[in-house]
Amino acid sequence: MAPPPEPPVHGRTPPDPMVPCVARVRRRRRDAPQVWTLDLEVDGGDGTKNFPFAPGQFNMLTVFGVGEVPISLSGDPAKPGCLVHTVRAVGAVSDALARLGPGDPVGLRGPFGAGWPMTEAAGRDVVIVAGGLGLAPLRPALYQLFAGRARYGKIVLLYGARSPDDILFRREIESWRRRLDIEIEVTVDHASSVWHGHVGVVTTLISRADFDPLHAIALVCGPEVMMRFAITALRHSGLDDQSIYLSMERNMKCAIGFCGHCQFGPVFVCRDGPVFRHDRVQSLLALKEI
Amino acid sequence: MDTAQQAVLTIDGLQILLDALRQRGYRVVGPTVRDQAIVYDDIASIDDLPRGWTDEQDGGHYRLIGRDDEALFGYTVGPHSWKKFLHPPLLRLWSAEHDGQGVRVVAEPDPDERFAFIGVRSCELHAIAIQDKVFLGGAHVDPHYRARRQDAFIIAVNCGQAGGTCFCVSMNTGPKAKAGFDLALTEVVGDSGHIFVVEAATDAGLTVLAEVPHRLATQEEADAAESVVTQTAASMGREMHSDDVHELLLRNLENPRWNDVAQRCLTCANCTMVCPTCFCTSVEDSSDLARAESSRSRRWDSCFTMDFSYIHGGSVRASSRSRYRQWMTHKLATWLDQFGTSGCVGCGRCITWCPVGIDITEEVRAIRDSEQH
Amino acid sequence: MEGLERIVKEHPFFAGLEEGFLNLVCGCAKNVRFEAGQYLFHEGEPADQFYLIRHGRIALELTAPGRGAIIFQTLTEGEIVGVSWVIPPYRWTYDARALDLLRAIAIDAACLRQKCEADHDLGYEMMKRFLPILVQRLQATRLQILDVYGAPA
Structure with a gap:
């Protein structure tokens, strides 16, 4: 005999993690x-x-x-x-x-998923390197950094986009620029002559930015190739692999480690990430088609 | 009888055991012959079991052949595994009704049946234990798996022979059932008759056994059962040196052997479908034309498909080399990192059902040998 | 001239350059200033100087029919403008425009080339400073070519 139909699911904690x-x-x-x-x-x-x-x-x-x-x-x-x-x-x-x-x-x-290391960032300079849509998952981290501004050292936001039209949250970035307690540099891959900002890849901003690499933590999000280049530049600046965090993207169907799609070597990006400390995924990042 | 002692059932006793399970409300499923293979399906009586059949297995090869005796379990594992019942190939997860006010999402109700599995082999008990870790052992629990798994009654069978592609001894998963069952049978067919030596491992097993005519096993019968398993263990069709395979594969992710196997692999996904531990799924949504109702279903998926690793712009694993590597390194290496156990139980299905006979034990050996040169 | 020497010495491009070489370089150097919008040079012109940026920013542009000027790189304080002076035929392959009021040191290319020819130790020292910048810009160009932020086709 069939059990009675379940009541409609409301709220955020349905008994079945696959039910929205x-x-x-x-x-x-x-x-x-x-x-x-x-x-x-x-x-x-x-x-x-x-x-x-x-x-x-x-x-x-x-x-x-x-x-x-x-x-x-x-x-x-x-x-x-x-x-x-x-x-x-x-x-x-x-x-x-x-x-x-x-x-x-x-x-x-x-x-x-596991988010950005906000606790580990306390007391340190925070370098945020974002590319394209990668600024979106970093924006909550920025809000939290601003809300507890006194708890952090220098805050640097380095953001790269394809062209001036592709810059996300443009008005908000302009309002952040008016704050005097954050360094913001935005660069685009190419622009018309109307553009007065930086042109060049986001990694070129890293060597120019003002932070103490020995006491900094870097949060990186963007296309995987851009993140690899950014990590190279961050390490060149003196950050160690334990101080660099990145957010990975893979196919996901379940978000709870059941569907298998988001595997990246030994990790499930959905469950163990999407944010990883660089040394945990470093060996896999250089491999093709993992 | 306490659990340490073994009992003896006759063939008629086995029928009564199946009847007792059915009377308790179990859906009794077990091996049966269909489409020239031994598959798992509903078993009404012992006449549905593959009496007098055995199988011949090798890379890309499976044939049923007649036996000289009337053994009911005289074969190894076929293309099915118990995951088809515990982790169904297609399962609706929820449905949603849309009206002017909004959307009402209704979770798929639990099944109204509980399973009794007849003839579960030791490698398969390990496979179930592995899927338990995947679906029940983490921060999230799959309620669909749990609903099917928690009340399942499991009758194991100790293998009376090894198949041509079996390597459970290498994986420490058999051939003798040691845990994870309610009752375990060893079929003994000999001059003195046809009996099943029974071991009960749980209260549920003891309770059911108590309803079935049986007697205590003699020492000779217990010894005969033991020697059946010993003989099976000594005649494995395949072998895999497995204790260092995790490190071996992970330091060989760029080994040229992956190119070699990619030349043969058709990426047909057969190995993942027959594998008793492969758990990957995809989801698909559907709706009626008016969008008044919609639903989501979960379907077995395979890391051998292009779509599996698709992220906007393309597939992460576009080559068959990378997809075979993903499957094998996951199965034998990263599974350990994820779940603390290998994902391989040595059942040999992936070898038998590979249309081109790719042999996972041979691939491991080739990579190992390449390090010697 | 002491002021110019100090400025050249403190520019990151010449950081750590030994005194003798510094004097040779300074003999080819002069202070320059460009107003915002003013072009330092245009594509095709002789590359007879290169620049060390002291203040302000420069846009490097290519002009394509129908698309106007496309900025492919901006350079800022502490960076150098121009490598065409090292390689024959010593002509600029793009335009350079000051984005703000620009203060820079201009190095006379023919003068420095001559000194590098006369003293290969100086020449090698210059190459060691130019090569990393070239490689860095090559890598940046690769990343740009990949168009990683682009929407998939």
Whole structure:
């Protein structure tokens, strides 16, 4: 005899980690060509809209009837009522996700994964190297650094994008620039003559930046090739492998170590990462097709 | 009878045992002949078991042939493994109903059946224990696996012969069932008759056995059962030097042998489908045309497919070399890092069911030999 | 001239250069200044100088029909502008434009080439300083060619 159907799942802790709860789009804005930021709100149920997460973690977002993709949280961890995700529309699901508007339902599982080493960063200079969409998972770390500014040494944000149009969170970066307690350098791979900022790859900014390599921690996120070059430059500046952290990307279907897709040698990127200390994955980064 | 003592069942006793399980509400599944292979399916009576059959196995080769006796378990493992019941090939995870108000997500209910597995081999008990670690041993638990696994009743069978591709002795996973079962049978067919020497390992096993006519085993019968297993252990079809294979493979990720095997591998994924420990899955969503209902299903997937490692822009493992390497290094090496155990139980299915007969033991040997030169 | 020597000596490109070589280099050097928007040189012109940037930034540009000027690199304080002076036929292969008020040291190329020919130890010292910069720019170019941030096709 079939058991009675289960009650509808609400809130964030369903008994089955593969079952999403239902969130709603509150706001949607365009950040760059093909890149959209969605503010989500979790449906009530447990009487709270709070959804605590750590910088660097990600959620699995479902467009009902289309599919599910991992998207990193790009909002402020101190505002857990508003879940911010920045999505690049590059596939069927992310494209459908980027087309959602206010009020639309989104399936949500998470938060998953190990985030940025915010505790280890205390008392040290923090060098953030971001490339392209890689700024999105680093933004929560920046919010947290700003919120506890006195706890850290120098903060350096080095950000590379393809062209001036592709710079994410542009107005926000401009407002951060007005702070006097952070060094921000933005570079693009190429630009028209209207652009007054840096042109060149993001790694060239590393040697120019002002930080103490012996007391610095680096957080790196971007395309894998860019991260490899950035890590080379950081080590050249004097950082050791235990002070460099990077966020990896792999195919993910479950986010909890069941589906096997995100394996990177011995680690599951979803469960053991996505943020790894460089010395833990160093030997694999140079290998092809691991 | 206490657990240390062994009992003896007759063939009729085995039928009564199956009946007792069915009366307790179990869905009884076990080996049966279908499509010229021994597969696992529902067993109504001992007549469904592959009586008088054995199998002949080698790289890319599987044939059923008749035996000279009436043994019910006189073969090794076929293309199926018990994961098809515990970790179904296709499983709906949830469904969602959409109305004007929003979306209601309903988790897939637990199955309303519990399994009794008949004829689980020692390597397969190890395979189940390995999947237990994957689905039950971490921070997250797979409720679907747990629902099927927790109430399963397991009758093991100690192998009466080794198959041509078996290497459980090398992997320390057999041929004698040592843990993870409720009852374990050793089939003894001889001049003095056809009996099953039974060992009970759990209270559930003892309780069921108590409902079945049996007697205590004599010393001679116990010895005969033991020698069956000893003989099997001595006649393994394959061998793999496994104690250092983790380091061996991880220091040989760029060994030219991967190119060699890539020349032969068709990336058909057969090895992953027949492997009793391979657990990878993908998900797919579907909806009706009006999008009033949608659902997500989970399906066995394989690291041999291109889609498996797809990230926007392309597949991480585009070459067959890298996909074979991923499968084998995961199975024999990184599995240990992830779950504290090898992912290989030496059952030989991947060798038998490989259409081109790629032999995992041979590939390990070739990499090992390459270091000698 | 003492002021110029100090400036050359303190520029990262010449860091640690021995006194004798420094004097030789300074004999070819002069202070220059460009207003924002002013071009240091244009593609095709003789590469008769190279520059050590003291203050300000420079954009290196290529002009393509229909696309206008495309900036492929910017250089800033502490960096050098121009390697074309080392290699025949000593002509610039791109335009260089000051983005801000620019102060730099210009080194007379013919003068320094001549001194390098006369004293290969100086020449080797110069090559050891130029080569890493060339390699670094080559690697950066590789990364640019990969277009790693580009949306997949």
